[in-house]
Amino acid sequence: MVSTNSLREPTVCQLHFRMSFRCRWALSLLLGVSIALLVGCPPSDVCLQCGAFAVVGSFSDPGIQECSGLVASQIHSGILWVHNDSGDAARVFAVKEDGTLRGEYALQGVSATDWEDIAWGPCSSGGWSDCLYIGDIGDNAKLRSEVQIYRVREPTVPLEGPVVYESLNGVEQFNCAYPDGPHDAETLLVDPDSGIPYIITKDAAGNTGVYRSPQPLTPGETTTLEKLTVLTSGSYLTAGDVSPNGSRIILRDYLTSFEYPRLSGQSFAQIFDNAPCTILPALEIQGEALAIGPSSLEVYTTSEGQGAPIHRALCSAP
Numbered sequence: 001m002v003s004t005n006s007l008r009e010p011t012v013c014q015l016h017f018r019m020s021f022r023c024r025w026a027l028s029l030l031l032g033v034s035i036a037l038l039v040g041c042p043p044s045d046v047c048l049q050c051g052a053f054a055v056v057g058s059f060s061d062p063g064i065q066e067c068s069g070l071v072a073s074q075i076h077s078g079i080l081w082v083h084n085d086s087g088d089a090a091r092v093f094a095v096k097e098d099g100t101l102r103g104e105y106a107l108q109g110v111s112a113t114d115w116e117d118i119a120w121g122p123c124s125s126g127g128w129s130d131c132l133y134i135g136d137i138g139d140n141a142k143l144r145s146e147v148q149i150y151r152v153r154e155p156t157v158p159l160e161g162p163v164v165y166e167s168l169n170g171v172e173q174f175n176c177a178y179p180d181g182p183h184d185a186e187t188l189l190v191d192p193d194s195g196i197p198y199i200i201t202k203d204a205a206g207n208t209g210v211y212r213s214p215q216p217l218t219p220g221e222t223t224t225l226e227k228l229t230v231l232t233s234g235s236y237l238t239a240g241d242v243s244p245n246g247s248r249i250i251l252r253d254y255l256t257s258f259e260y261p262r263l264s265g266q267s268f269a270q271i272f273d274n275a276p277c278t279i280l281p282a283l284e285i286q287g288e289a290l291a292i293g294p295s296s297l298e299v300y301t302t303s304e305g306q307g308a309p310i311h312r313a314l315c316s317a318p
Contacts, residue, residue, distance in 0.1 A: 046261040046277075048248070050299060050315035053282035057098030058309045059302075064093055064101075066304045068186070069118035070289035074244055075130050076157045080291060080300065080310070086114040086138055094157045097300075099310055103157050103164040107134070107171045110150050114138025116288075117239060119197070121190030123153060124216055130154045135188030137199055142182040146222060149174045149188065149197055174217040177224050183209065186288065187240040189249060191268045199225065200251065205235040210272050229272050233258050238288040243296035250279065250299060252290045257281045257299070261318070282311035 059067065059082075068085035073094070079102065083092045090112040094103040116138040123131040136148040151172045158164055176199070187200035195216055201209040211225040231237075231251075240251040249260045249271055258276035262268070281287060284303035291300040299313045 045318050046263060047318055048259060048277070048279070048297070048299075048315040049318070050279055050313045053299075053301065053311040053313045055282075055309045056312045057096070057100070058307050059095065059099045059101075060307075061093065061095075061101040061104075062306055063104065064095075064308075065306045067302050067308060068116050068239075068288050068304070069134070069188075070239070070291040070300060070302055071118045071120050071132070071241060072291045072293050072298075072300065073154065073157065074120055074294055075154060076159065077294070078159070079157050081118055081132060081154075082289070082302075083115050083118055083134065085116070085288070085304065086112070088112060088115070090115075092118065092132065092134070096159075097310065097312070101163050102159065103155070103166065105155055105165075106167045107150060107152060108167050108169050110148075110171050110173055112136065113144075113148070114140075116186040117188040119188045119190045119241065120154075120244070121151075121192060121197075122195045123151070124195055131195075133188060133190050133197060135185070135197075135199065137176075137185040137188060139182050139184045142184055144182050146175045146177050147185070147199075149176060149217070172219040174213075174219060175222040176213070176217075177222055178211060179224055179227060183211075186238045187251060189240055189242050192242060192244060192246045193268065198228070200231070200237055200240060202236050202238065206230070206232050208232075208234060208237060212269070228269060231272065233276050239290040239301075241290055241292045243292045244294055245296045247296060248292075250290060250292060251276075252281060252287065252301065254284075254287055255281075257290065257301075279313075282309075282313075284308075284311070 066085040069083045071081050073079040090107045117135040119133040134150040183201040185199050185201045189198040198212045208231040210228045214226050234253045251258045257279040260271045260276050262271045286304045289302045297315045301311045
């Protein structure tokens, strides 16, 4: 978590960090262009055309200190779901696009070892079509024999009036094991049609693994994931999301975002076979969250830190 104080002049060390960060940001852009030249670019008519990221708000609640997961609600217009990194309770927050808190929801009967991402996807039971998936998939030391994915029906969020504080029951727990030993990961994706989850590891460029469940998960059981592929773009990926219409995936590392479009006739898994488009994100100190809006034409990002700004880019369809 990064602490800032706008009333103080920046120290020499802070200035050096800011300059270094901007240099690394510029170098990342050059690197993204270089990667595109090496691996090839997808046709321009399949990529989103996005404007510059702009600040649309900041987190107003002091409880949101290390935002590590972000996803847009599909049933409540203008609501974003967020959660903190490791060290917090098993809870999610519903905020407006401007960062105003609308609800805090505690997930009952589960723990929060190292929550790293949140995703939207279908529910497999109960007749619900909208569920939240929370990825307890962080493992910096690479010691966990299993990681967890939690699924819960998306609750009702009041858009006006008092902030609500509620408990969520009926949380489903899915245990997942990698076929080749523990991995650290910060990105959870869910196929919007099948509900099958994908975990993308946090590794150096060229070593990023894409893992998925070979079948729909069963609550309470341990599923051995299968390794689908290895990505060559991006280094130490920190977040990602799937467009609600399933037409693309966007992944991010600390300095660049990568859009994988889904070409005509491709399955969801085949998206990762495509060369990505590069999207230059907002300048963020430690950006570890990304979400695609409900129309599939908005991209949101944010960073760790209390009161962190929320950035949004508006895009046009290819």
